[in-house]
Amino acid sequence: MPTLHIQTPSATYPVIIDRLLHDERAQIQHPGKVLLVSNPKIAGLYLHKILPKIRASEVFVCIVPDGEVHKTMRTIEQILECAFAHKLDRKSLMIALGGGVISDMVGFASGIYERGIEYISIPTTLLAQVDASVGGKCGVNNAYGKNLIGLFHQPKAVYIDVDFLSTLPPRELRAGLAEVVKVFACFDSGAFERLEAESSACDLGLDSRASGLVPFIQRAIEIKAQVVEQDERESGIRAALNYGHTFAHVIENLTNYREFLHGEAVGIGIRMANALSQELGIMSERESRRIDSLLDRLGLQQRYSVRDVEEFYKCFFLDKKSTNNTLCFVLARGIGGFELRSDVSKEQLCKVLGKFA
Ligand SMILES: NC(=O)c1ccc[n+]([C@@H]2O[C@H](COP(=O)([O-])OP(=O)(O)OC[C@H]3O[C@@H](n4cnc5c(N)ncnc54)[C@H](O)[C@@H]3O)[C@@H](O)[C@H]2O)c1
Ligand SMILES: [Zn+2]
Helix, strand or coil: CCEEEEECCCCEEEEEECCCCCCCCCCEECCCEEEEEECHHHHHHHHHHHHHHEECCEEEEEECCCCHHHCCHHHHHHHHHHHHHCCCCCCCEEEEEECHHHHHHHHHHHHHHHHCCEEEEEECCHHHHHHHCCCCEEEEEECCEEEEEEEECCCCEEEECHHHHHHCCHHHHHHHHHHHHHHHHHHCHHHHHHHHHCCCHHHHCCCCCCHHHHHHHHHHHHHHHHHHHHCCCCCCHHHHHHCCHHHHHHHHHHCCCCCCCHHHHHHHHHHHHHHHHHHCCCCCHHHHHHHHHHHHHCCCCCCCCCCCHHHHHHHHHHCCCCECCECCEEEEECCCEEEEECCCCHHHHHHHHHCCC
16 A cells, blocks of 8 residues: 655655554554544544554543534643643654544644644544645634634644545545545546546445545545645645635635535535636636536535625635735636636626526
């Protein structure tokens, strides 16, 4: 099984794609203390399988509540409290066992504990495997918005095992696939074609161990790694990972984060971004239809009706990525390329939004 090596200006670390859960020999070794952080659901399913694999001087467990609503400073306090109570020192390690919510919080908590200790990520959702666990962006939400408090802190290692996905609700699994489509559509037409060819649930093994996903997970991580290597702090090309997201964030906002999972909103956002690409003449109708139909086949059929074009338009400016009131859109150029565009007029945008009314 492959190991990818991520190299950023601040760190180099392996992403080990392997059978951590079922390989008897797989171990995580650390000479000092370890604090493993998880939530009740994931701990119930996997703690008994992971704990025996950790070889450390002492291992402690911190269970935090499940859900995006708990991705807050309060839970960070809880993790820090646990770390202090067990007297973790600067040589100690934290381990994140869970989805993107857990990995974002453990990255953050370990990044500020005694000015920063190491952490390892064991992502258990597809979204966390292909996106959240790699790249070092971590943080929490507050009343003003999502991910507004945080830092860049790269993990010491990431362990990916698709076997975790066998217990993931199918809806969560499909939502994760939106991020895979996102990177392939912008960066790799070959991988996009291969996913098209194998997009039935049966080919991908979505009904069982999801083993058919391994090559796609690997390719998605490779792409993210290349992007992060070039632009760790998102001053340029890393923004391309936001394809579909400018629209998705508005949809999530207008539906109070209740109607769609993030990946589902991204699926809709990709369709909207493609409509804009067509309007700007950088994507053909045929290419746009290919992406639509791939999303459909992967089970991302959700639709959103724009009730009030003006209201939707205003919401773009709430996004933390809009600077000085300028909107910047990441758009796929055909399939396999992208453009960052900050020259889109209000008229062009409203015309596109009108198509989703
Ligand atoms: N740091 C980044 O670069 C980055 C990138 C993308 C997303 N994110 C963040 O990731 C978060 C979303 O992550 P997510 O989609 O993984 O959600 P999540 O962590 O909330 O997990 C979704 C649900 O699945 C459960 N779960 C996790 N693994 C399971 C398993 N193997 N079996 C059964 N249930 C399981 C969780 O307990 C949770 O209820 C958001 O907060 C987002 O901001 C961060
Ligand atoms: Zn996303």
